[in-house]
Amino acid sequence: MGQPSDLISDLRALFTREMEVVRNQWNRALPFADYIVDRWEKARLLGFGEGSSVYDSALILGNVKVGAHTWIGPFTVLDGSGGLEIGAYCSVSAGVQIYTHDTVQWAVSGGKRGPERATVRIGNRCYIGPNVIISKGVSIGDGCVIGANSFVNRDIPSGMKAWGSPARLRGPVPHPEES
Incomplete structure (x- = not known):
């Protein structure tokens, strides 16, 4: 050397x-x-689905499962300490933070209680806009669109678009053949 x-x-x-x-x-x-760092090779080494990619700047913790052909953008946080599943053909934009645990009870109990954990599930064909935060225990159905800078703290049914803080349902996602 x-x-x-x-x-x-x-x-x-x-x-x-x-x-x-x-x-x-x-x-x-x-x-x-x-x-x-090759984004596709990193995704392969993490066991993500075929054709998926993840930027090197993404922080990935715990048990994170990602389907095929999903793009994980730069500066994301994927906390799988409580289990995280992201489907196929998803786009997880820059700065997205997905949490499967929190330490609220630990903090307010002075350390007497532990962190709380709950699985997050994101369906297939979802778009998660830049800087979205998804809290523990949330399920987002197939074909959803979550607008930029949203805080998702409740389930979003399949085929819906939602945005805001907290995120609220804003109607169905139009299908490409309909627009």
């Missing part, structure tokens, strides 16, 4: 080369780790 300065020079050269490729192909810049 070379001197540290050689390694730093090599990493800088790699960064510059990869950044040029990404900027030319997709007109964007990524955090350094996303140039060297």
Whole structure:
């Protein structure tokens, strides 16, 4: 292994080369780790479904199951400590936080009680907008759309769109052939 300065020079050269490729192909810049960590390989190593991808900046804890062809965006938190299931063909946008536990009772009891945990389930073909927070125990049905910056603390039935803080049902999701 070379001197540290050689390694730093090599990493800088790699960064510059990869950044040029990404900027030319997709007109964007990524955090350094996303140039060297393959999102699809990371998803495969985590046991996610075929064709799924997850950014390196995503924090993944506990038992997280993800279906095929699902995109997990950058700077997400997937807390599977109470069990988390995300279906196939979902888009989980940047900054989404999904929690399957909380420490409310631990805090207010002065540490006498433990964390509370409950599984979160997200169906197939769901879009979860940027910066959405989903609390423990929530189920979101198939084909749902959750608007940006929403706080989801109750179940959302299949085929519905919801947004707000707390998220409220806003009507059915139109099917592409209907629009």
